[in-house]
Amino acid sequence: MEVVDIVPPELKDNVIVTSVDALFKWARGNSIWPLSSGLACCSIEMMCSAAARFDLARFGYEVFRSCPRQSDLLIVAGTLTWKMTPPLIRLYEEMPEPKYVIAMGNCNIGGGPFSDSYSVVKGLDQILPVDIYLPGCPPRPEALIDAMLKLKKKIQHPEVARRAE
Amino acid sequence: MAQTEHYILNMGPQHPSTHGVLRVKVELDGERIVHCTPVMGYLHRGIEKLMESRTYTQCVPFTDRLDYVSSMNNNWAFCGAVEKLAGIEVPERAEYIRVICAELNRIASHQVFIGSLLIDLGAATGMIYAFRDREKVLDLFNIICGARMTCHYIRIGGVIKDAQDEFLKETQKFVDYVPQMLQEYDNLFTGNEIFMERLKGTSIITKEDALRFNMSGPNIRASGHEYDIRKIDSYGVYDRFDFQVPTGTKGDNWDRYRIRFEEIRESARIIQQALDSIPAGPYMAKVPKVLKPAKGDVYHRVENTRGELGFYIVSDGTTKPYRVHIHRPSFINLQALDTMCKGLLLADAVAAYATVDPLMGEVDC
Numbered sequence: 001m002e003v004v005d006i007v008p009p010e011l012k013d014n015v016i017v018t019s020v021d022a023l024f025k026w027a028r029g030n031s032i033w034p035l036s037s038g039l040a041c042c043s044i045e046m047m048c049s050a051a052a053r054f055d056l057a058r059f060g061y062e063v064f065r066s067c068p069r070q071s072d073l074l075i076v077a078g079t080l081t082w083k084m085t086p087p088l089i090r091l092y093e094e095m096p097e098p099k100y101v102i103a104m105g106n107c108n109i110g111g112g113p114f115s116d117s118y119s120v121v122k123g124l125d126q127i128l129p130v131d132i133y134l135p136g137c138p139p140r141p142e143a144l145i146d147a148m149l150k151l152k153k154k155i156q157h158p159e160v161a162r163r164a165e
Numbered sequence: 166m167a168q169t170e171h172y173i174l175n176m177g178p179q180h181p182s183t184h185g186v187l188r189v190k191v192e193l194d195g196e197r198i199v200h201c202t203p204v205m206g207y208l209h210r211g212i213e214k215l216m217e218s219r220t221y222t223q224c225v226p227f228t229d230r231l232d233y234v235s236s237m238n239n240n241w242a243f244c245g246a247v248e249k250l251a252g253i254e255v256p257e258r259a260e261y262i263r264v265i266c267a268e269l270n271r272i273a274s275h276q277v278f279i280g281s282l283l284i285d286l287g288a289a290t291g292m293i294y295a296f297r298d299r300e301k302v303l304d305l306f307n308i309i310c311g312a313r314m315t316c317h318y319i320r321i322g323g324v325i326k327d328a329q330d331e332f333l334k335e336t337q338k339f340v341d342y343v344p345q346m347l348q349e350y351d352n353l354f355t356g357n358e359i360f361m362e363r364l365k366g367t368s369i370i371t372k373e374d375a376l377r378f379n380m381s382g383p384n385i386r387a388s389g390h391e392y393d394i395r396k397i398d399s400y401g402v403y404d405r406f407d408f409q410v411p412t413g414t415k416g417d418n419w420d421r422y423r424i425r426f427e428e429i430r431e432s433a434r435i436i437q438q439a440l441d442s443i444p445a446g447p448y449m450a451k452v453p454k455v456l457k458p459a460k461g462d463v464y465h466r467v468e469n470t471r472g473e474l475g476f477y478i479v480s481d482g483t484t485k486p487y488r489v490h491i492h493r494p495s496f497i498n499l500q501a502l503d504t505m506c507k508g509l510l511l512a513d514a515v516a517a518y519a520t521v522d523p524l525m526g527e528v529d530c
Contacts, residue, residue, distance in 0.1 A: 052296060
Protein backbone atom coordinates (compact mmCIF):
# COMPACT_ATOMS: atom_id res chain seq x y z
CA MET A 1 0.00 0.00 0.00
CA GLU A 2 1.26 3.47 -0.90
CA VAL A 3 1.69 5.96 1.94
CA VAL A 4 -0.53 8.38 0.07
CA ASP A 5 -3.44 5.95 0.27
CA ILE A 6 -3.71 6.50 4.04
CA VAL A 7 -5.01 10.01 3.44
CA PRO A 8 -8.80 10.02 3.16
CA PRO A 9 -9.96 11.14 -0.29
CA GLU A 10 -11.73 14.25 1.03
CA LEU A 11 -8.44 15.58 2.48
CA LYS A 12 -6.30 14.82 -0.58
CA ASP A 13 -6.16 18.50 -1.64
CA ASN A 14 -5.17 19.80 1.78
CA VAL A 15 -2.74 17.28 3.15
CA ILE A 16 0.81 16.66 2.01
CA VAL A 17 2.41 13.42 3.05
CA THR A 18 6.13 13.39 3.50
CA SER A 19 8.80 11.86 5.68
CA VAL A 20 9.98 13.55 8.86
CA ASP A 21 13.48 13.66 7.42
CA ALA A 22 12.40 15.52 4.30
CA LEU A 23 10.35 17.96 6.36
CA PHE A 24 13.30 18.73 8.61
CA LYS A 25 15.61 19.22 5.67
CA TRP A 26 13.13 21.55 4.03
CA ALA A 27 12.78 23.64 7.18
CA ARG A 28 16.47 23.61 7.96
CA GLY A 29 17.44 24.80 4.51
CA ASN A 30 15.04 27.73 4.70
CA SER A 31 16.04 29.10 8.08
CA ILE A 32 19.78 29.02 8.49
CA TRP A 33 21.02 30.96 11.50
CA PRO A 34 24.55 32.14 10.80
CA LEU A 35 27.08 32.94 13.48
CA SER A 36 28.30 36.51 13.07
CA SER A 37 31.99 35.80 13.18
CA GLY A 38 33.66 38.46 11.11
CA LEU A 39 37.42 38.18 10.98
CA ALA A 40 38.44 40.75 8.37
CA CYS A 41 37.39 42.47 5.14
CA CYS A 42 34.78 39.87 4.17
CA SER A 43 32.80 40.61 7.32
CA ILE A 44 31.94 44.06 5.98
CA GLU A 45 30.46 42.46 2.87
CA MET A 46 28.69 40.00 5.14
CA MET A 47 27.15 42.96 6.97
CA CYS A 48 26.23 44.54 3.64
CA SER A 49 24.39 41.43 2.54
CA ALA A 50 22.31 41.55 5.72
CA ALA A 51 21.59 45.28 5.27
CA ALA A 52 18.97 47.09 3.27
CA ARG A 53 19.86 46.53 -0.36
CA PHE A 54 20.79 42.86 -0.47
CA ASP A 55 18.50 41.90 2.39
CA LEU A 56 19.32 38.32 3.29
CA ALA A 57 16.01 38.27 5.16
CA ARG A 58 14.31 37.54 1.83
CA PHE A 59 15.65 34.01 2.12
CA GLY A 60 15.20 33.65 5.86
CA TYR A 61 18.90 33.80 6.71
CA GLU A 62 19.10 37.17 8.45
CA VAL A 63 19.12 35.92 12.04
CA PHE A 64 22.78 36.57 12.74
CA ARG A 65 23.56 35.21 16.18
CA SER A 66 26.46 36.21 18.34
CA CYS A 67 26.40 32.99 20.28
CA PRO A 68 27.55 29.73 18.70
CA ARG A 69 25.01 27.75 20.74
CA GLN A 70 22.19 29.34 18.78
CA SER A 71 23.61 29.12 15.29
CA ASP A 72 24.04 26.38 12.74
CA LEU A 73 26.19 28.05 10.10
CA LEU A 74 29.72 29.31 10.56
CA ILE A 75 30.63 31.86 7.88
CA VAL A 76 34.37 32.27 8.23
CA ALA A 77 34.63 35.73 6.73
CA GLY A 78 38.16 37.00 6.50
CA THR A 79 41.77 35.99 6.84
CA LEU A 80 42.34 33.24 9.36
CA THR A 81 45.61 33.37 11.23
CA TRP A 82 47.17 30.67 13.36
CA LYS A 83 46.55 32.77 16.46
CA MET A 84 42.83 32.90 15.71
CA THR A 85 42.59 29.16 15.01
CA PRO A 86 42.00 27.85 18.58
CA PRO A 87 39.11 30.28 19.28
CA LEU A 88 37.57 29.43 15.91
CA ILE A 89 37.76 25.69 16.48
CA ARG A 90 36.20 26.23 19.88
CA LEU A 91 33.38 28.22 18.30
CA TYR A 92 32.80 25.44 15.82
CA GLU A 93 32.74 22.81 18.52
CA GLU A 94 30.28 24.84 20.58
CA MET A 95 27.77 24.89 17.74
CA PRO A 96 25.04 22.24 17.93
CA GLU A 97 24.67 19.64 15.20
CA PRO A 98 23.85 19.76 12.35
CA LYS A 99 26.30 22.53 11.47
CA TYR A 100 27.73 23.88 8.26
CA VAL A 101 30.75 25.96 7.31
CA ILE A 102 31.17 28.47 4.49
CA ALA A 103 34.76 29.42 3.67
CA MET A 104 34.25 33.00 2.52
CA GLY A 105 36.96 34.73 0.54
CA ASN A 106 40.17 33.67 -1.09
CA CYS A 107 42.05 33.72 2.21
CA ASN A 108 39.97 30.81 3.45
CA ILE A 109 40.34 28.82 0.25
CA GLY A 110 44.11 28.84 -0.01
CA GLY A 111 45.55 31.80 1.82
CA GLY A 112 44.63 34.31 -0.88
CA PRO A 113 46.98 37.26 -1.21
CA PHE A 114 48.67 36.26 2.05
CA SER A 115 49.42 32.69 1.03
CA ASP A 116 53.17 33.11 1.59
CA SER A 117 52.78 34.74 4.97
CA TYR A 118 54.17 33.10 8.10
CA SER A 119 51.07 33.67 10.19
CA VAL A 120 48.16 32.88 7.87
CA VAL A 121 46.38 29.51 7.66
CA LYS A 122 46.56 28.40 4.05
CA GLY A 123 43.03 27.20 3.65
CA LEU A 124 40.27 26.78 6.17
CA ASP A 125 39.86 23.10 5.24
CA GLN A 126 43.11 22.36 7.04
CA ILE A 127 41.34 22.82 10.35
CA LEU A 128 37.57 22.60 9.76
CA PRO A 129 35.30 20.61 7.40
CA VAL A 130 34.11 23.09 4.77
CA ASP A 131 30.77 22.79 2.98
CA ILE A 132 30.89 25.69 0.55
CA TYR A 133 33.91 27.50 -0.89
CA LEU A 134 33.18 31.09 -1.87
CA PRO A 135 35.91 32.79 -3.88
CA GLY A 136 36.42 36.54 -4.14
CA CYS A 137 38.51 39.16 -2.41
CA PRO A 138 36.13 40.03 -0.89
CA PRO A 139 33.16 38.27 -2.53
CA ARG A 140 30.29 40.56 -3.34
CA PRO A 141 27.09 40.22 -1.30
CA GLU A 142 25.38 38.62 -4.30
CA ALA A 143 28.02 35.92 -4.20
CA LEU A 144 27.41 35.28 -0.51
CA ILE A 145 23.69 34.96 -1.15
CA ASP A 146 24.44 32.52 -3.96
CA ALA A 147 26.66 30.51 -1.62
CA MET A 148 23.92 30.33 0.97
CA LEU A 149 21.40 29.20 -1.63
CA LYS A 150 23.87 26.51 -2.71
CA LEU A 151 24.12 25.47 0.91
CA LYS A 152 20.34 25.30 1.07
CA LYS A 153 20.40 22.95 -1.91
CA LYS A 154 23.05 20.89 -0.21
CA ILE A 155 21.03 20.66 2.99
CA GLN A 156 17.80 19.76 1.25
CA HIS A 157 19.29 17.36 -1.31
CA PRO A 158 22.53 15.98 0.12
CA GLU A 159 22.59 13.14 -2.42
CA VAL A 160 22.61 15.59 -5.36
CA ALA A 161 25.37 17.64 -3.84
CA ARG A 162 27.46 14.55 -3.33
CA ARG A 163 27.02 13.48 -6.94
CA ALA A 164 28.12 16.90 -8.18
CA GLU A 165 31.43 16.46 -6.45
CA MET B 166 34.44 46.53 55.32
CA ALA B 167 34.62 43.28 53.43
CA GLN B 168 37.04 43.19 50.55
CA THR B 169 36.12 41.45 47.33
CA GLU B 170 38.38 40.22 44.58
CA HIS B 171 38.42 41.78 41.17
CA TYR B 172 36.79 39.78 38.46
CA ILE B 173 38.48 39.33 35.09
CA LEU B 174 36.16 39.15 32.12
CA ASN B 175 37.27 38.19 28.66
CA MET B 176 35.68 39.98 25.72
CA GLY B 177 36.45 38.62 22.31
CA PRO B 178 38.00 37.67 19.97
CA GLN B 179 34.49 36.53 19.06
CA HIS B 180 32.29 39.33 20.30
CA PRO B 181 29.72 41.27 18.30
CA SER B 182 30.99 44.68 19.34
CA THR B 183 34.75 44.32 19.08
CA HIS B 184 34.74 45.16 15.36
CA GLY B 185 36.58 42.13 14.20
CA VAL B 186 38.90 40.08 16.32
CA LEU B 187 39.94 42.44 19.10
CA ARG B 188 40.19 40.74 22.46
CA VAL B 189 39.87 42.83 25.60
CA LYS B 190 40.64 41.61 29.09
CA VAL B 191 38.43 43.62 31.42
CA GLU B 192 39.14 43.73 35.13
CA LEU B 193 35.95 44.47 36.99
CA ASP B 194 35.09 45.71 40.45
CA GLY B 195 31.41 44.88 40.60
CA GLU B 196 30.16 46.43 37.41
CA ARG B 197 32.82 49.14 37.20
CA ILE B 198 35.87 48.71 35.02
CA VAL B 199 39.17 48.92 36.87
CA HIS B 200 41.50 48.06 34.08
CA CYS B 201 41.13 47.06 30.49
CA THR B 202 43.85 45.49 28.39
CA PRO B 203 43.50 45.05 24.64
CA VAL B 204 45.07 41.86 23.28
CA MET B 205 45.97 42.11 19.62
CA GLY B 206 47.45 40.01 16.90
CA TYR B 207 44.49 37.84 15.96
CA LEU B 208 44.60 39.25 12.45
CA HIS B 209 48.34 39.68 12.07
CA ARG B 210 49.12 38.75 8.48
CA GLY B 211 52.64 40.07 8.28
CA ILE B 212 51.91 42.63 5.58
CA GLU B 213 55.11 44.58 6.26
CA LYS B 214 57.16 41.45 5.73
CA LEU B 215 55.20 40.39 2.65
CA MET B 216 55.86 43.76 1.05
CA GLU B 217 59.59 43.10 1.17
CA SER B 218 59.17 40.24 -1.29
CA ARG B 219 56.98 42.17 -3.75
CA THR B 220 57.77 44.89 -6.24
CA TYR B 221 56.51 48.37 -5.47
CA THR B 222 53.56 47.95 -7.83
CA GLN B 223 52.64 44.60 -6.31
CA CYS B 224 52.59 46.13 -2.82
CA VAL B 225 49.63 48.38 -3.55
CA PRO B 226 46.88 45.71 -3.21
CA PHE B 227 48.09 44.92 0.32
CA THR B 228 47.31 48.47 1.37
CA ASP B 229 43.66 47.85 0.40
CA ARG B 230 43.48 45.17 3.03
CA LEU B 231 45.00 47.24 5.84
CA ASP B 232 42.06 49.49 6.54
CA TYR B 233 39.53 47.73 4.42
CA VAL B 234 36.72 50.23 4.69
CA SER B 235 38.80 53.13 3.37
CA SER B 236 41.02 51.52 0.79
CA MET B 237 41.38 54.59 -1.44
CA ASN B 238 43.11 56.56 1.32
CA ASN B 239 45.48 53.68 1.96
CA ASN B 240 46.37 53.31 -1.71
CA TRP B 241 47.08 57.01 -1.79
CA ALA B 242 49.37 56.86 1.23
CA PHE B 243 51.54 54.13 -0.24
CA CYS B 244 51.55 55.51 -3.79
CA GLY B 245 52.37 58.95 -2.44
CA ALA B 246 55.36 57.55 -0.59
CA VAL B 247 56.67 55.72 -3.66
CA GLU B 248 56.11 58.78 -5.84
CA LYS B 249 58.11 60.87 -3.38
CA LEU B 250 60.85 58.24 -3.38
CA ALA B 251 61.05 57.88 -7.16
CA GLY B 252 60.33 61.53 -7.95
CA ILE B 253 57.25 60.92 -10.04
CA GLU B 254 55.10 63.92 -10.88
CA VAL B 255 51.38 63.14 -10.73
CA PRO B 256 49.16 64.81 -13.37
CA GLU B 257 46.69 67.40 -12.17
CA ARG B 258 43.58 65.49 -13.21
CA ALA B 259 44.74 62.44 -11.32
CA GLU B 260 45.18 64.52 -8.16
CA TYR B 261 41.61 65.76 -8.42
CA ILE B 262 40.23 62.27 -9.03
CA ARG B 263 42.20 61.08 -6.01
CA VAL B 264 40.69 63.77 -3.83
CA ILE B 265 37.18 62.88 -4.99
CA CYS B 266 37.72 59.15 -4.38
CA ALA B 267 39.43 59.60 -1.02
CA GLU B 268 36.68 61.87 0.29
CA LEU B 269 33.97 59.54 -0.99
CA ASN B 270 35.70 56.77 0.86
CA ARG B 271 35.87 58.88 4.00
CA ILE B 272 32.10 59.25 3.83
CA ALA B 273 31.65 55.49 3.33
CA SER B 274 33.94 54.75 6.25
CA HIS B 275 32.16 57.14 8.59
CA GLN B 276 28.89 55.50 7.60
CA VAL B 277 30.28 52.17 8.76
CA PHE B 278 31.24 53.95 11.99
CA ILE B 279 27.75 55.33 12.51
CA GLY B 280 26.16 52.01 11.64
CA SER B 281 28.34 49.94 13.93
CA LEU B 282 28.11 52.46 16.80
CA LEU B 283 24.33 52.29 16.64
CA ILE B 284 24.22 48.53 16.41
CA ASP B 285 26.54 48.32 19.43
CA LEU B 286 24.23 50.57 21.40
CA GLY B 287 21.31 48.36 20.51
CA ALA B 288 19.74 50.38 17.70
CA ALA B 289 19.89 47.93 14.81
CA THR B 290 17.71 50.19 12.68
CA GLY B 291 20.46 52.79 12.46
CA MET B 292 22.78 50.31 10.85
CA ILE B 293 20.25 49.65 8.10
CA TYR B 294 20.08 53.36 7.21
CA ALA B 295 23.83 53.91 7.27
CA PHE B 296 24.52 50.86 5.12
CA ARG B 297 21.76 51.81 2.70
CA ASP B 298 23.52 55.11 1.99
CA ARG B 299 26.94 53.49 1.96
CA GLU B 300 25.79 51.41 -0.99
CA LYS B 301 25.44 54.64 -2.95
CA VAL B 302 29.14 55.36 -2.49
CA LEU B 303 30.06 51.77 -3.31
CA ASP B 304 28.07 52.10 -6.53
CA LEU B 305 30.27 55.03 -7.49
CA PHE B 306 33.39 52.94 -6.87
CA ASN B 307 31.79 50.21 -8.91
CA ILE B 308 31.48 52.60 -11.85
CA ILE B 309 35.00 53.93 -11.61
CA CYS B 310 36.96 50.76 -10.97
CA GLY B 311 34.63 47.77 -10.79
CA ALA B 312 35.27 46.95 -7.14
CA ARG B 313 33.21 47.79 -4.09
CA MET B 314 35.58 47.76 -1.18
CA THR B 315 39.15 46.84 -1.99
CA CYS B 316 39.42 49.18 -4.93
CA HIS B 317 43.11 49.23 -5.88
CA TYR B 318 42.25 52.23 -8.03
CA ILE B 319 44.94 54.73 -7.07
CA ARG B 320 48.21 53.49 -8.55
CA ILE B 321 51.76 54.74 -8.53
CA GLY B 322 51.80 57.78 -10.82
CA GLY B 323 48.09 58.51 -10.94
CA VAL B 324 44.94 56.45 -11.24
CA ILE B 325 44.43 53.34 -13.32
CA LYS B 326 41.42 54.52 -15.31
CA ASP B 327 40.04 57.92 -16.18
CA ALA B 328 36.95 59.14 -14.35
CA GLN B 329 34.15 58.83 -16.87
CA ASP B 330 31.45 61.48 -17.24
CA GLU B 331 29.00 59.01 -15.77
CA PHE B 332 31.05 58.80 -12.59
CA LEU B 333 31.27 62.56 -12.23
CA LYS B 334 27.54 62.94 -12.88
CA GLU B 335 26.60 60.27 -10.35
CA THR B 336 29.01 61.75 -7.80
CA GLN B 337 27.30 65.11 -8.23
CA LYS B 338 23.98 63.43 -7.55
CA PHE B 339 25.35 61.85 -4.39
CA VAL B 340 26.85 65.12 -3.14
CA ASP B 341 23.48 66.80 -3.63
CA TYR B 342 21.92 64.00 -1.58
CA VAL B 343 24.34 64.30 1.38
CA PRO B 344 22.59 67.17 3.29
CA GLN B 345 19.27 65.36 3.02
CA MET B 346 20.93 62.14 4.21
CA LEU B 347 22.48 63.82 7.26
CA GLN B 348 19.18 65.48 8.08
CA GLU B 349 17.54 62.08 8.04
CA TYR B 350 20.18 60.64 10.42
CA ASP B 351 19.73 63.66 12.68
CA ASN B 352 16.00 63.16 12.81
CA LEU B 353 16.40 59.46 13.40
CA PHE B 354 18.88 59.22 16.22
CA THR B 355 20.88 62.33 17.11
CA GLY B 356 18.16 63.73 19.34
CA ASN B 357 17.32 60.38 20.87
CA GLU B 358 17.39 60.66 24.64
CA ILE B 359 18.89 57.21 25.28
CA PHE B 360 21.52 57.70 22.61
CA MET B 361 22.57 61.07 24.06
CA GLU B 362 22.62 59.82 27.63
CA ARG B 363 24.87 56.94 26.74
CA LEU B 364 27.36 59.03 24.79
CA LYS B 365 27.49 62.39 26.58
CA GLY B 366 30.16 62.63 29.22
CA THR B 367 31.31 59.03 28.94
CA SER B 368 34.91 57.88 28.33
CA ILE B 369 36.50 61.29 28.18
CA ILE B 370 39.96 61.77 26.71
CA THR B 371 41.37 65.08 27.88
CA LYS B 372 43.39 67.37 25.65
CA GLU B 373 46.63 66.36 27.37
CA ASP B 374 45.86 62.64 27.27
CA ALA B 375 45.14 62.77 23.57
CA LEU B 376 48.57 64.25 22.97
CA ARG B 377 50.22 61.87 25.40
CA PHE B 378 48.81 58.87 23.55
CA ASN B 379 49.86 60.36 20.21
CA MET B 380 46.34 59.94 18.91
CA SER B 381 45.29 61.25 15.55
CA GLY B 382 42.28 61.66 13.32
CA PRO B 383 38.78 62.31 14.61
CA ASN B 384 39.78 61.04 18.05
CA ILE B 385 42.30 63.82 18.71
CA ARG B 386 40.06 66.41 17.08
CA ALA B 387 37.27 65.45 19.46
CA SER B 388 39.58 66.42 22.32
CA GLY B 389 40.00 69.91 20.93
CA HIS B 390 43.15 69.76 18.82
CA GLU B 391 42.82 71.05 15.28
CA TYR B 392 45.13 68.35 13.94
CA ASP B 393 44.42 67.35 10.38
CA ILE B 394 47.18 66.29 7.98
CA ARG B 395 45.18 67.75 5.11
CA LYS B 396 45.66 71.19 6.71
CA ILE B 397 48.96 71.07 8.55
CA ASP B 398 50.99 69.02 6.06
CA SER B 399 48.92 69.31 2.94
CA TYR B 400 49.39 66.67 0.27
CA GLY B 401 47.90 66.33 -3.19
CA VAL B 402 45.79 69.35 -4.03
CA TYR B 403 44.08 69.73 -0.68
CA ASP B 404 45.51 73.22 -0.23
CA ARG B 405 43.27 74.46 -3.03
CA PHE B 406 40.03 73.57 -1.29
CA ASP B 407 38.17 75.47 1.34
CA PHE B 408 37.04 73.25 4.20
CA GLN B 409 36.73 73.33 7.97
CA VAL B 410 38.29 70.96 10.47
CA PRO B 411 35.52 70.20 12.98
CA THR B 412 36.76 69.95 16.55
CA GLY B 413 35.13 68.92 19.78
CA THR B 414 35.42 70.44 23.23
CA LYS B 415 35.21 67.68 25.80
CA GLY B 416 36.60 64.60 24.11
CA ASP B 417 33.75 62.35 25.14
CA ASN B 418 31.95 59.75 23.05
CA TRP B 419 29.43 62.31 21.89
CA ASP B 420 32.14 64.59 20.48
CA ARG B 421 33.73 61.71 18.64
CA TYR B 422 30.37 60.87 17.10
CA ARG B 423 29.52 64.46 16.16
CA ILE B 424 32.91 65.08 14.58
CA ARG B 425 32.55 62.20 12.20
CA PHE B 426 29.10 63.45 11.41
CA GLU B 427 30.43 66.90 10.55
CA GLU B 428 33.30 65.40 8.60
CA ILE B 429 30.84 63.82 6.21
CA ARG B 430 29.51 67.32 5.51
CA GLU B 431 33.00 68.73 5.00
CA SER B 432 33.96 65.84 2.72
CA ALA B 433 30.92 66.55 0.59
CA ARG B 434 32.04 70.19 0.36
CA ILE B 435 35.50 69.15 -0.80
CA ILE B 436 34.06 66.80 -3.41
CA GLN B 437 31.79 69.59 -4.69
CA GLN B 438 34.74 71.94 -5.11
CA ALA B 439 36.80 69.23 -6.81
CA LEU B 440 33.96 68.42 -9.19
CA ASP B 441 33.61 72.09 -10.11
CA SER B 442 37.27 72.60 -10.89
CA ILE B 443 38.47 69.23 -12.22
CA PRO B 444 40.80 69.88 -15.18
CA ALA B 445 41.10 67.83 -18.35
CA GLY B 446 44.33 66.06 -19.20
CA PRO B 447 46.18 62.82 -18.60
CA TYR B 448 45.32 60.72 -15.58
CA MET B 449 48.55 58.72 -15.36
CA ALA B 450 52.13 59.90 -15.28
CA LYS B 451 54.88 58.23 -17.29
CA VAL B 452 55.99 55.54 -14.87
CA PRO B 453 58.79 53.17 -15.93
CA LYS B 454 57.67 49.56 -16.38
CA VAL B 455 60.34 48.44 -13.93
CA LEU B 456 60.32 50.85 -11.03
CA LYS B 457 63.73 51.18 -9.39
CA PRO B 458 63.82 54.13 -6.98
CA ALA B 459 67.23 55.38 -5.92
CA LYS B 460 68.71 54.36 -2.57
CA GLY B 461 67.21 56.22 0.34
CA ASP B 462 64.21 56.37 2.60
CA VAL B 463 60.99 58.30 2.68
CA TYR B 464 58.10 58.96 5.04
CA HIS B 465 54.78 60.04 3.63
CA ARG B 466 51.63 60.56 5.63
CA VAL B 467 48.04 61.17 4.73
CA GLU B 468 44.88 61.82 6.70
CA ASN B 469 43.22 58.46 6.66
CA THR B 470 39.66 58.23 7.95
CA ARG B 471 41.04 57.04 11.28
CA GLY B 472 43.96 59.38 11.57
CA GLU B 473 47.51 59.79 10.40
CA LEU B 474 48.49 56.92 8.15
CA GLY B 475 52.16 56.97 7.26
CA PHE B 476 54.38 54.76 5.16
CA TYR B 477 58.08 54.64 5.87
CA ILE B 478 59.87 52.97 2.97
CA VAL B 479 63.56 52.16 2.74
CA SER B 480 64.85 51.52 -0.75
CA ASP B 481 68.11 49.75 -1.54
CA GLY B 482 67.94 50.60 -5.24
CA THR B 483 66.29 47.37 -6.36
CA THR B 484 62.76 46.72 -7.60
CA LYS B 485 61.56 45.69 -4.16
CA PRO B 486 61.41 47.79 -0.99
CA TYR B 487 64.06 46.87 1.56
CA ARG B 488 61.79 47.64 4.49
CA VAL B 489 58.29 49.05 4.85
CA HIS B 490 56.94 50.31 8.12
CA ILE B 491 53.33 51.34 8.43
CA HIS B 492 52.30 53.95 10.97
CA ARG B 493 48.74 52.80 11.65
CA PRO B 494 46.34 55.24 13.31
CA SER B 495 43.96 52.56 14.68
CA PHE B 496 46.78 50.82 16.49
CA ILE B 497 47.88 54.00 18.22
CA ASN B 498 44.36 55.21 19.00
CA LEU B 499 43.61 51.90 20.66
CA GLN B 500 46.25 52.57 23.34
CA ALA B 501 43.86 55.04 24.93
CA LEU B 502 41.27 52.35 25.58
CA ASP B 503 42.40 51.75 29.16
CA THR B 504 42.20 55.42 30.10
CA MET B 505 38.84 55.75 28.41
CA CYS B 506 37.25 52.79 30.14
CA LYS B 507 38.50 53.35 33.69
CA GLY B 508 35.62 53.74 36.11
CA LEU B 509 32.98 53.14 33.47
CA LEU B 510 30.16 50.65 33.64
CA LEU B 511 30.81 47.53 31.64
CA ALA B 512 27.94 48.29 29.28
CA ASP B 513 29.52 51.64 28.35
CA ALA B 514 32.80 50.03 27.35
CA VAL B 515 31.07 48.91 24.18
CA ALA B 516 30.39 52.53 23.26
CA ALA B 517 34.04 53.38 23.93
CA TYR B 518 35.27 50.64 21.57
CA ALA B 519 32.90 51.84 18.91
CA THR B 520 33.86 55.50 19.06
CA VAL B 521 37.61 54.85 18.98
CA ASP B 522 36.68 53.07 15.75
CA PRO B 523 39.60 50.67 15.49
CA LEU B 524 39.84 48.40 12.48
CA MET B 525 41.61 45.19 13.27
CA GLY B 526 43.05 44.84 9.79
CA GLU B 527 44.98 48.00 10.46
CA VAL B 528 45.74 47.37 14.12
CA ASP B 529 47.31 43.97 13.58
CA CYS B 530 48.53 44.72 10.07
